[in-house]
Amino acid sequence: MSINRRQWLQQSLFASASILLAGSPVAVGCASEKPRSLREKDNLILLNWNENPYGPSESARKAINDAMKFMNRYPDEAIEELKDKLAAKNDLSRENFLLTAGSTEVLSLLGQHVGLQKGEILTPFPTFPTALRFGERAGASIRKVNLDANDRVDLDALNDAITSKTTLVFICNPNNPTGTELPTEDLKRFCRNVPSNVLICVDEAYMEYSVAGVEGSMLSLINELPNLVVCRTFSKAYGLAGLRMGYAVSQQKNIDALRNRHLGFELSTGWPPVVAASASLDDPDFLDMCIAKNEEGKSLLYEAYDKWGVRYNRSSTNFVYSRDDRFESNLLDKLRNRGILITKWPTMTDHIRVSIGKPDQIKKYIEVAEEYLV
Ligand SMILES: Cc1ncc(COP(=O)(O)O)c(C=O)c1O
Known part of the structure; x- marks a missing residue:
């Protein structure tokens, strides 16, 4: 779908107005x-917001400097190239990716997506609240399932709590704030059991630090599960929190739906985050x-x-x-x-x-x- 600049402005003004009417900006922490x-x-x-004290890498800094000459241009091609790089790393295609200004943006889009349908988000508790807060403000109801005695997501209890009202199951793995990780195979089994009309979001902001590592990511299920959305970020292990670079990964129809909740096209990221992320991927x-x-x-x-x-x-x-x-x-x-x-x-x-x-x-x-x- 193509839209002209005026339609785009109207859509984005409408989107921001509805967020503003729904309440004050999302408060983070105290x-x-x-x-x-x-x-x-x-x-x-x-030691408050889980930032990486070592970032950005030298190669990311250099990439930003080198891209200075393009700073008067929109970064469309760079965005597509970064998607191709992420896709190649994960055996997926560029259509499976939506690049955003930090993964906060993916979580807010998902929350609003559910809220605008007056759906229900099922979530372990406590967990990272962004999707829940945006969902609630847009009209979603939130159902919480306590973590188990070891502060881990209780997958059995979560599975039992899914009903015909559930629209989205949100799981942060590893979980913030408890730092606990689910065994890869247990989480895969859980995801496969969720009815296909219920969305699952797995927030993998800290996956690089986990015991399983990125090999334990649910990205390996994207082609199999039409209801799975994984979100990732360059803010943590890659040390780019201030540049704002995150992404959603899912089957194309979900990515298109999220993009349409967004601006209609992907321009919330700019040259610096895109080239820095791309250079960081090449710097193991x-x-x-x-x-x-x-x-x-x-x-x-x-x-x-x-x-x-x-x-x-x-x-x-x-x-x-x-x-x-x-x-x-x-x-x-x-x-x-x-x-x-x-x-x-x-x-x-x-x-x-x-x-x-x-x-x-x-x-x-x-x-x-x-x-x-x-
Ligand atoms: C679990 C989790 N998800 C997502 C985010 C959002 O990070 P960003 O918007 O910087 O990608 C954070 C930030 O602390 C987080 O802890």
């Missing part, structure tokens, strides 16, 4: 975890370094928590989720006063989530946290 200014950000140890050494350093940071944290007797989950991501009665309500403020930001989700009282910074930053966190916990 107030004390955000830097108050760019200057402050520079001086803080940021950088990715390996980030994953190895992340393991090093996690080990430091595990060691400290073991020493203090804090309960934590061994993490398949770049953050560690832990629980302890000593995590009182103002621990975040105390840490912030010492220049360290971590996260505590407002609905939960006895846990914290610490993103894996550089080893020196984790050591500093351990030194300061010890004063309050031990």
